[in-house]
Amino acid sequence: MITQQDLKSKTIVITGATAGIGLAAARALAGRGAYVIGVGRSAERCGEARQAILSEHPNARIDYCVADLSSQRQARALAASIGERVEAAGEGKIDILINNAGTVSSWYVATEDGYELQFAVNHLAPFLLTHELMPMLRAAPSARVITTSSGSHYRTSMHWADVMYRRRYSCLAVYKQSKLANVLFTAEFNRRLGDGSTVRAYAVDPGLVNTEIGLKGTGGIEEWVWQWRRRGGVSAEQGAATAIFLASEPVLEDPGAIYWKDCRPAQPSRYARRPEEAARLWSLSERLCGIVGMVERPAAHEVRGNLEAVEA
């Protein structure tokens, strides 16, 4: 059983924390005493979410930062302002990052950076934000990066020929690819961190959850289908259970498992377990975010170290 005491020392960042799974997780974790920094797109909705949590837990330590994660510029600025908040709170570290923000779109929409909206928000933003927050995650004695994936990642593959789906765009195919990317990112991140790392990454399948995600950039058929499907979904609180579990459970029975559902390890798709696909996505993501060597593969790191030694 987890007590209030356990989370008092924890700093937790949650994106997409003004509604749905993210809000439920923020409420539960702040209610247990953690210092929670939520992220939302709208200042108004951030304010409302903060008030809602404070009215339930008057002593909760909860802050919100506003950022549109479709923009790499804003994702970087967000990381900087999270850093300031963390310093101001006297923490100096982040224990848990929950990459939860996600979106859908019926149409091909190009972001500010010229990338497809769902790929940018659902995959590139978690990748970039994790990179930017890495020094603070490393500063924690034990840190976890939890990314909200989905059962949608099964029965699909990366559409390498046109990863942004500029041609023959399909809302569902693009969403499925982005959720597969979440699992591939998680797998490759752990591989690069190595066994001895204090930072571990996990992908979560929240199940079918009754949230507003299917109503975001959609209209017509997609909106109608989601309105009908979401009725069969569990509540946002139930959907957040696995993320809350991974954020708060001090010792996991199987810390090496990367994909979790119903608070238990689950098997991700065969494709999601292919290291060469994960490595390919990783290097593409680094290139698209303008990042060099976010986490070196151990072997590569040694090679580079040797080269530097030779040059010196």
Place this chain on the structure above:
Amino acid sequence: MKSYVLITGASGGLGKAFAAECASRGWNLFLTDLAEQPLATAATGIERLYGVEVLHHTCDLTDAASREALWQHIGRSRLSFHMLINVAGIDYEGPFDERKVDELCAIVRLNIEATVDTTRRILPFRDPARTLRIVNVSSLAGYYPMPIKAVYAASKRFLLDFSLALNQELRAGGVTVTALCPAGMPTNPICIRAIDAQGFAGWATTMNVGDVAARTVDMALAGRSVYVPGAVNQALRWLGALVPPSVIAFVINRRWRESYRKSHSVPARPQRSSPEQASI
């Protein structure tokens, strides 16, 4: 000799889709738009994704001095071009009597004057080894007199006729001109809302901007004079040719007033976006 594709209005939704399409074909780009930061951000993103060279330079195409400065810069940089995509366009949607004089004239200056200016000025800078492909973004609106969008639709009509004529006139000299005539394009939340407000008709006439960009470039390379994306829109175009313009204006007036009310339940405000996601 290195040759480039010049895209105006490049930080808008359609402009970015054209930039991505051309870059995916391995072509180097020269992008222009009004503001530096969005242009530089898009240029960086496309360069990273496709590994081509993406140059950019800001320009207010409604301003003659700014246009002059743009072409001075191009001349100094000794660039040559094998394609020009005139995307920059603007619409201040809404009833004629509610729009300011400046706004109405800005539509004419950008959609007509700037397109003519750019199309003429690029000719001396064409890549001598290749056919120069020019794409002008007209609109399905160019086929009809359109109440509520009277100036905009007439400006797009200009672009349509201008392109058709030039395509014949310049063809022998190795220049082709293609007019793209799309219906509404879902490039940003405002446009998506406007399309939703039209209900089924909006959905049926709407195509993904990535596909439109890809097919338009195919059409330009084939030297086609007009491209109307989508089967429903092509039917609308031919229907428009059969019905007298005054009848069309009457019908559109009734239809658009209704959907305009739906999508503007809040007091009307100027929008710097046409259905084609216009951006200067």
